[in-house]
Amino acid sequence: MQTLLDAFLNAFQLLTSGDPELLAIVGLTLRVTGIALLLALLLGLPVGALLGLMGRFPGGGCVIPLIYTGMGLPPVVVGLFVYLLLSNQGPLGELDWLFTPSAMVLAQMIIAWPLVVGLTLTAVQSHDPLLPLQLRSLGATRWQLARTMLLESKLGVFAAIVAAFGSIISEVGAVMLVGGNIRGETRVLTTAIVLETRKGQFALAIALGIILLLLSLLANLALYRLQQRGAPR
Amino acid sequence: MSNQPIFALNQVKKVYDGRTVLNLAELTVHRGEILALVGPSGAGKSTLLRLLNFLEPASRGTVRFDGEMVTADLDLAQRRRVTTVFQRPLLLQRSVRANLRYGPGLRGQKLPPAVEDEWLERLGLMPLADQAAPKLSAGEAQRVALARALVTQPDVLLLDEPTANLDPSNVRIIESIIEAENQRSGMTVVLVTHNIFQARRIAHRTALLWAGELIEVAETEQFFNRPVREETAAFVRGDTVY
Numbered sequence A: 001m002q003t004l005l006d007a008f009l010n011a012f013q014l015l016t017s018g019d020p021e022l023l024a025i026v027g028l029t030l031r032v033t034g035i036a037l038l039l040a041l042l043l044g045l046p047v048g049a050l051l052g053l054m055g056r057f058p059g060g061g062c063v064i065p066l067i068y069t070g071m072g073l074p075p076v077v078v079g080l081f082v083y084l085l086l087s088n089q090g091p092l093g094e095l096d097w098l099f100t101p102s103a104m105v106l107a108q109m110i111i112a113w114p115l116v117v118g119l120t121l122t123a124v125q126s127h128d129p130l131l132p133l134q135l136r137s138l139g140a141t142r143w144q145l146a147r148t149m150l151l152e153s154k155l156g157v158f159a160a161i162v163a164a165f166g167s168i169i170s171e172v173g174a175v176m177l178v179g180g181n182i183r184g185e186t187r188v189l190t191t192a193i194v195l196e197t198r199k200g201q202f203a204l205a206i207a208l209g210i211i212l213l214l215l216s217l218l219a220n221l222a223l224y225r226l227q228q229r230g231a232p233r
Numbered sequence B: 001m002s003n004q005p006i007f008a009l010n011q012v013k014k015v016y017d018g019r020t021v022l023n024l025a026e027l028t029v030h031r032g033e034i035l036a037l038v039g040p041s042g043a044g045k046s047t048l049l050r051l052l053n054f055l056e057p058a059s060r061g062t063v064r065f066d067g068e069m070v071t072a073d074l075d076l077a078q079r080r081r082v083t084t085v086f087q088r089p090l091l092l093q094r095s096v097r098a099n100l101r102y103g104p105g106l107r108g109q110k111l112p113p114a115v116e117d118e119w120l121e122r123l124g125l126m127p128l129a130d131q132a133a134p135k136l137s138a139g140e141a142q143r144v145a146l147a148r149a150l151v152t153q154p155d156v157l158l159l160d161e162p163t164a165n166l167d168p169s170n171v172r173i174i175e176s177i178i179e180a181e182n183q184r185s186g187m188t189v190v191l192v193t194h195n196i197f198q199a200r201r202i203a204h205r206t207a208l209l210w211a212g213e214l215i216e217v218a219e220t221e222q223f224f225n226r227p228v229r230e231e232t233a234a235f236v237r238g239d240t241v242y
């Protein structure tokens, strides 16, 4: 109990102290997760919309379960995969990304992408099956159709964003493996928590955890407000 | 050139999972006519409309649109000359106005405000102009669906039971707009209906489709009063069980 109380006080002090190291950790956390989310959305929303519109297409019975499986990928396995990809002998070793924020972005993007695709495709499929025909009949091209269906699926798209964000801002396995938790370079909130716990600095660890939750709450509040504004009145 | 039919179908078949649901030796749709398609449920009426709107390819045979053979890479501009209003309004979750602007928007055009207001006025939608579409009643929503299709100024309007769930006053509004547009611009109309009286009221010609085959197509007056085929006579009498 005492620890928890200490932790809250500690978190408050940390937050108000403007400790530069903490700020750097928070900044990197937001940057890595933000960029990974943005990339996952850019690459995931169109794919989700197209898969959702294809209905019964050759191979669909295989691709969609694969995407669904991807929605539950263990981050540490993704981390391992990206590690091998970026390691000296790996196919992308030339990039020299291992133990840099770029590697962390890549890993988190891979974790988020199936979530974005899977939830988007389900949202697009949940409309009246005649709607896509109606839109094409009104003159929509394939891309215009995908765009309209995404706009019509705003709620599902928001769910995709929220789920993807939540899964990557809180994951530790992948960023630990490919980032290495290097102080001042690749340390993010989750890896810092692991480190402080190992060192027995429980109060600090919990304080960091509270900051992580607060960040997540703030981001979700912002998303929710955006969603409410987009909802049809 | 302008006497050439707007649609000419030849030996057209549509097969789903090995089952032939449409099998038309020949069908022409004349430019500027209102053609009613009647027939029991499952006869293939909606399937035919999907072919005419280029939403699905025929499995066999040829469809000519305005003289041009319809293939998978038919011009976008040609495709956009035909549009469908379905039985359900299928509106976008936006305002009524935004729904009207959708079709022109796809074409990179802006619906002129005067035209938009004129349509809202004609369909009695002015008081609802800024309302969200999901909140409209069935009749209102169907009027929006019709307006949304008409503002694209189609050369061919396909209607798939557009008034099936509506009360008489909404039916009258929709029928009168269809007739007026047909007369004003020469827009061709193909109307699928289960309502024989509707076909009698507004169609120039009526066609009976039965188990995918075209049984009879004739001037509406003749179709109902002096049908050639026994199936038509039975259908018109209402003896058909379906």
Ligand SMILES: Nc1ncnc2c1ncn2[C@@H]1O[C@H](COP(=O)(O)OP(=O)(O)OP(=O)(O)O)[C@@H](O)[C@H]1O
Residues within 6 Å of the ligand: B016, B017, B021, B039, B040, B041, B042, B043, B044, B045, B046, B047, B048
């Ligand atoms: N996408 C599809 N896949 C498989 N079968 C289909 C498909 N679409 C239609 N069918 C079948 O084709 C036949 C004709 O259907 P269609 O919807 O054209 O009939 P309809 O005349 O419009 O009937 P209704 O008056 O009930 O609307 C039906 O037996 C239907 O089950």
Ligand SMILES: [Mg+2]
Residues within 6 Å of the ligand: B045, B046, B047, B160
């Ligand atoms: Mg039908």
